[in-house]
Amino acid sequence: MSKVIERTIDATEHPISPYIRMDRMPHIWCPTCGIGTVVKCYATALDESGIDINKVSIVSGIGCTGRTAGYMNLDGFHTTHGRAVPFATGLKLGRPELLVTVFSGDGDLVGIGGNHFIHAARRNIDLLVILINNFIYGMTGGQNAPTTPITAKTSTMPFGNFERPFNIPHLAASCGASYVARYTSLHVRRMTKAFKEALSRKGFRFIEIVTPCSTLYARLNKLGTGLNLINYYEKSSEIRNGVDTRDIDISFQDKIICGKFIDEERPTFLDMMHDHYKRTLGDRYVPMSNEGGMIRE
Amino acid sequence: MKFWRKPLDLDQVEIPRGEVHIIADRCKGCEFCVEYCPKDVLEMSTEFNAKGYHSPIVVKPNECVNCGLCEMICPEFAIFCIQLENRRLVDQEIESFEPETTPRMVAL
Ligand code: SF4
Numbered sequence: 518m519s520k521v522i523e524r525t526i527d528a529t530e531h532p533i534s535p536y537i538r539m540d541r542m543p544h545i546w547c548p549t550c551g552i553g554t555v556v557k558c559y560a561t562a563l564d565e566s567g568i569d570i571n572k573v574s575i576v577s578g579i580g581c582t583g584r585t586a587g588y589m590n591l592d593g594f595h596t597t598h599g600r601a602v603p604f605a606t607g608l609k610l611g612r613p614e615l616l617v618t619v620f621s622g623d624g625d626l627v628g629i630g631g632n633h634f635i636h637a638a639r640r641n642i643d644l645l646v647i648l649i650n651n652f653i654y655g656m657t658g659g660q661n662a663p664t665t666p667i668t669a670k671t672s673t674m675p676f677g678n679f680e681r682p683f684n685i686p687h688l689a690a691s692c693g694a695s696y697v698a699r700y701t702s703l704h705v706r707r708m709t710k711a712f713k714e715a716l717s718r719k720g721f722r723f724i725e726i727v728t729p730c731s732t733l734y735a736r737l738n739k740l741g742t743g744l745n746l747i748n749y750y751e752k753s754s755e756i757r758n759g760v761d762t763r764d765i766d767i768s769f770q771d772k773i774i775c776g777k778f779i780d781e782e783r784p785t786f787l788d789m790m791h792d793h794y795k796r797t798l799g800d801r802y803v804p805m806s807n808e809g810g811m812i813r814e
Numbered sequence: 815m816k817f818w819r820k821p822l823d824l825d826q827v828e829i830p831r832g833e834v835h836i837i838a839d840r841c842k843g844c845e846f847c848v849e850y851c852p853k854d855v856l857e858m859s860t861e862f863n864a865k866g867y868h869s870p871i872v873v874k875p876n877e878c879v880n881c882g883l884c885e886m887i888c889p890e891f892a893i894f895c896i897q898l899e900n901r902r903l904v905d906q907e908i909e910s911f912e913p914e915t916t917p918r919m920v921a922l
Pocket residue numbers: 545546547549550551552581651655656729730731732733734
């Protein structure tokens with residue numbers, strides 16, 4: 518059983534407020550946008566895991582989801598477009614004791630920053646990557662993203678998209694990620710559980726959350742509001758744990774296969790590095806302390 | 815609680831209870847909480863909040879089972895629930911109990 522959040526009857530503030538910079542609320546996300554739900558679930562996962570939040574940091578790129586780093590009451594980086602993963606890699610290698618989460622959107626992580634994503638997964642860098650997939654570039658004006666399903670309309674593909682989209686869990690899995698899962702923002706309990714589980718694992722952990730974008734994706738495709746998209750997730754998502762990631766492409770308004778697809782332990786980049794240098798250099802190798810090489814408190 | 819038949823030990827069933835709080839001025843009226851509350855505790859208000867959105871109001875306070883779903887799904891951190899003591903059904907509720915034959919199943 519998870520830890521129950523201790524609550525006193527205080528009707529003025531939300532119990533999750535220690536994790537959110539409440540002075541910056543309301544956030545910029547549109548009405549019926551689902552990003553806030555995912556942030557809430559991530560904060561709950563941190564709370565229930567009992568992790569010291571001084572040892573957690575969050576890194577985001579640019580975009581609607583990229584605002585997350587600034588809204589959470591954690592040490593955060595709001596980095597340049599697509600570069601959340603390299604910033605986070607540097608942070609993790611410099612301060613190995615930190616728990617580093619990358620929280621960004623599909624356009625940022627697998628569009629602009631696709632190459633970084635691939636190599637971080639290949640090296641099994643110790644990062645938790647939460648990717649919010651709304652099928653479109655939101656903040657920049659609804660351009661076609663590498664996740665836009667075929668036939669979906671975007672501002673740069675007004676007659677519908679004809680490019681094949683990424684199946685991101687498969688991309689992460691084939692590059693060697695050690696934990697791969699996908700849920701929609703309706704799956705609040707499963708998502709929180711996956712965050713908690715991934716927080717306790719090592720290596721490159723990837724969780725994709727399909728989330729409604731009411732202002733651009735739903736509007737350009739005449740799909741109604743975020744509530745209509747959530748209703749679509751309710752009808753069309755299917756939980757299939759452990760299924761082959763090759764079979765989980767998402768077509769326009771079609772089935773969304775969710776679940777945990779991969780959960781296996783592999784040595785991380787730092788483990789491999791220490792092992793290798795100990796083997797080749799012997800006593801000459803002095804590993805960096807856990808608190809990092811340069812910064813001492 | 816929702817059951818597909820009337821349980822024989824209905825007078826023994828302990829029902830969790832919650833008190834739901836809405837921070838109305840933070841709400842952007844997405845209706846997620848109203849749509850997915852399993853006990854239909856909430857309804858959209860016809861009044862506007864300070865930002866010009868309709869926020870939810872509590873219409874069946876005694877029905878809330880402290881499931882926390884409204885709190886989890888709200889993208890605005892605008893609604894939360896506090897646990898109260900469990901309760902038993904009163905005689906009147908047991909008499910008027912109607913099982914639900916086609917409950918809405920939502921995988922969360
Ligand atoms: S543009 Fe889309 S993704 Fe961005 S905040 Fe609005 S609804 Fe959310």
